[in-house]
Amino acid sequence: MTPERALALLRHVPIFQGAQEADLLPLAERGHFLGLMRGRHLFQAGQTVESLYVVASGSVRVYRLARGGRRELTLHVEGPRQLVAGIAAFQSRAVYPAHAQALQSPTEVLALPVEAVRQAVFNTPTLAQAVIAYFARRQAELLGRLDSLVFSELGERLAAYLLDHAAETPHALPTNSELAALLGTVPEIISRKLGEFYRLGLIVLERRTVRVCDVAELARLAGHTVTAEDAAREAGR
Amino acid sequence: MTPERALALLRHVPIFQGAQEADLLPLAERGHFLGLMRGRHLFQAGQTVESLYVVASGSVRVYRLARGGRRELTLHVEGPRQLVAGIAAFQSRAVYPAHAQALQSPTEVLALPVEAVRQAVFNTPTLAQAVIAYFARRQAELLGRLDSLVFSELGERLAAYLLDHAAETPHALPTNSELAALLGTVPEIISRKLGEFYRLGLIVLERRTVRVCDVAELARLAGHTVTAEDAAREAGR
DNA sequence: CGACATCTTGATCAGGGTCAAACCCAGTGG
DNA sequence: CCACTGGGTTTGACCCTGATCAAGATGTCG
Numbered sequence: 001m002t003p004e005r006a007l008a009l010l011r012h013v014p015i016f017q018g019a020q021e022a023d024l025l026p027l028a029e030r031g032h033f034l035g036l037m038r039g040r041h042l043f044q045a046g047q048t049v050e051s052l053y054v055v056a057s058g059s060v061r062v063y064r065l066a067r068g069g070r071r072e073l074t075l076h077v078e079g080p081r082q083l084v085a086g087i088a089a090f091q092s093r094a095v096y097p098a099h100a101q102a103l104q105s106p107t108e109v110l111a112l113p114v115e116a117v118r119q120a121v122f123n124t125p126t127l128a129q130a131v132i133a134y135f136a137r138r139q140a141e142l143l144g145r146l147d148s149l150v151f152s153e154l155g156e157r158l159a160a161y162l163l164d165h166a167a168e169t170p171h172a173l174p175t176n177s178e179l180a181a182l183l184g185t186v187p188e189i190i191s192r193k194l195g196e197f198y199r200l201g202l203i204v205l206e207r208r209t210v211r212v213c214d215v216a217e218l219a220r221l222a223g224h225t226v227t228a229e230d231a232a233r234e235a236g237r
Numbered sequence: 238m239t240p241e242r243a244l245a246l247l248r249h250v251p252i253f254q255g256a257q258e259a260d261l262l263p264l265a266e267r268g269h270f271l272g273l274m275r276g277r278h279l280f281q282a283g284q285t286v287e288s289l290y291v292v293a294s295g296s297v298r299v300y301r302l303a304r305g306g307r308r309e310l311t312l313h314v315e316g317p318r319q320l321v322a323g324i325a326a327f328q329s330r331a332v333y334p335a336h337a338q339a340l341q342s343p344t345e346v347l348a349l350p351v352e353a354v355r356q357a358v359f360n361t362p363t364l365a366q367a368v369i370a371y372f373a374r375r376q377a378e379l380l381g382r383l384d385s386l387v388f389s390e391l392g393e394r395l396a397a398y399l400l401d402h403a404a405e406t407p408h409a410l411p412t413n414s415e416l417a418a419l420l421g422t423v424p425e426i427i428s429r430k431l432g433e434f435y436r437l438g439l440i441v442l443e444r445r446t447v448r449v450c451d452v453a454e455l456a457r458l459a460g461h462t463v464t465a466e467d468a469a470r471e472a473g474r
Numbered sequence: 475c476g477a478c479a480t481c482t483t484g485a486t487c488a489g490g491g492t493c494a495a496a497c498c499c500a501g502t503g504g
Numbered sequence: 505c506c507a508c509t510g511g512g513t514t515t516g517a518c519c520c521t522g523a524t525c526a527a528g529a530t531g532t533c534g
Binding site: 308390391392425426429444 | 521
């Protein structure tokens with residue numbers, strides 16, 4: 001029974017697209033589903049890597065803690081058909097580099113033993129190729145994240161977030177703490193900045209639902225125009 | 238002539254260790270050497286990716302610019318036998334994500350056309366495997382970098398740098414601007430912090446050569462002890 | 475010796491982290 | 505129906521790190 005469902009899921013995972021059914025089957029056979037309540041952990045940073053996870057439903061947040069645990073930084077939030085610990089699975093000294101917890105209450109994931117995954121990937125050139133492309137993309141994302149965190153200030157990051165998630169449709173905001181973790185700060189500051197944006201008439205807030213009013217100005221704040229002009233200048237030098 | 242030298246170099250590149258001579262030969266044939274003076278660029282961020290580089294001698298700095306170019310952040314410095322743009326080479330929408338420039342005056346690199354590299358890697362399972370492991374390692378490094386930049390403050394980062402580079406042997410410091418780019422700040426602050434460390438008796442500075450006096454205290458400042466204890470606590474929860 | 479880069483240092487400022495109090499809601503149970 | 509409680513939010517006061525600007529000191533090299 002399980003292999004059926006597992007296979008159905010695997011078939012729809014982006015990086016497994018190129019693979020033959022036959023390559024996926026052994027993987028599906030060795031996987032098992034896991035149900036989690038909101039807040040439950042898939043793994044903690046520092047534990048030795050045993051599985052790679054594919055989200056079946058719900059969503060999973062991957063994050064790192066600052067020493068002392070006072071602050072946390074969300075690295076990514078993965079929805080259905082996305083991988084969790086996809087990179088850690090291929091590290092030699094295999095220890096999870098981050099924590100992962102379920103964000104929504106019925107979250108279901110498929111756990112795949114890492115050796116099985118490694119075997120499947122190493123034996124199937126098309127898979128290896130897909131994995132390489134995936135890693136490359138991930139790394140580019142991470143780089144983007146890095147310099148937005150290092151170079152730009154909170155206002156820009158928040159504006160960018162709002163444009164991403166609430167650009168045209170109203171959007172239910174996560175709690176301030178979740179936002180803070182996402183943007184690399186603390187809840188209080190999120191509250192202040194949102195208030196500021198509201199006072200400037202850029203957004204409307206109604207019971208944790210946000211609607212963007214002034215897209216143009218928000219984009220300016222997010223540094224989009226600047227970045228574009230910048231890229232041009234950079235290239236020209 | 239060139240293929241000879243290129244092959245000799247490739248044989249010593251860590252990620253090509255597992256490969257057969259025969260797999261490397263076509264690569265070597267399509268590569269060519271490039272000499273660069275200090276400060277010359279191998280490529281700029283935003284240019285389309287044409288080559289992957291292997292450092293033959295000297296060193297290459299890979300860095301990103303903040304919008305406006307006011308500040309820069311050094312991602313890594315690669316010495317002989319190391320790759321530059323190793324990840325970018327496998328991205329589909331292939332544009333360099335960073336700038337790369339020679340750091341020492343006679344720096345020599347071997348440029349390998351990306352399609353040649355891709356072919357070699359995709360046709361040789363052991364190579365693909367090595368590339369995957371390499372990417373995973375790189376990603377872990379980047380994550381470490383990220384949270385040291387986000388979570389810890391300058392004193393800690395500088396202390397960590399000093400421990401890394403000058404722990405027992407005296408070490409010729411790079412210029413303050415280079416240090417600043419490495420640690421994500423500006424030269425003035427580096428100057429102040431170094432002065433502070435000196436006044437505390439942690440280091441001795443003599444014409445840009447630094448020697449660490451109080452390793453223990455420096456390690457404490459770097460948060461090493463904290464981090465360790467932390468990891469333990471983390472794991473225990 | 476002059477030109478130029480780098481380093482040092484002071485003065486000042488802004489972003490944002492911290493702490494604490496007040497507030498705004500749900501639920502929940504009396 | 506109403507206090508009571510507890511999570512999340514808002515706000516004020518305060519402080520600290522690090523950025524910026526500007527002047528001077530130091531060095532290095534032709």
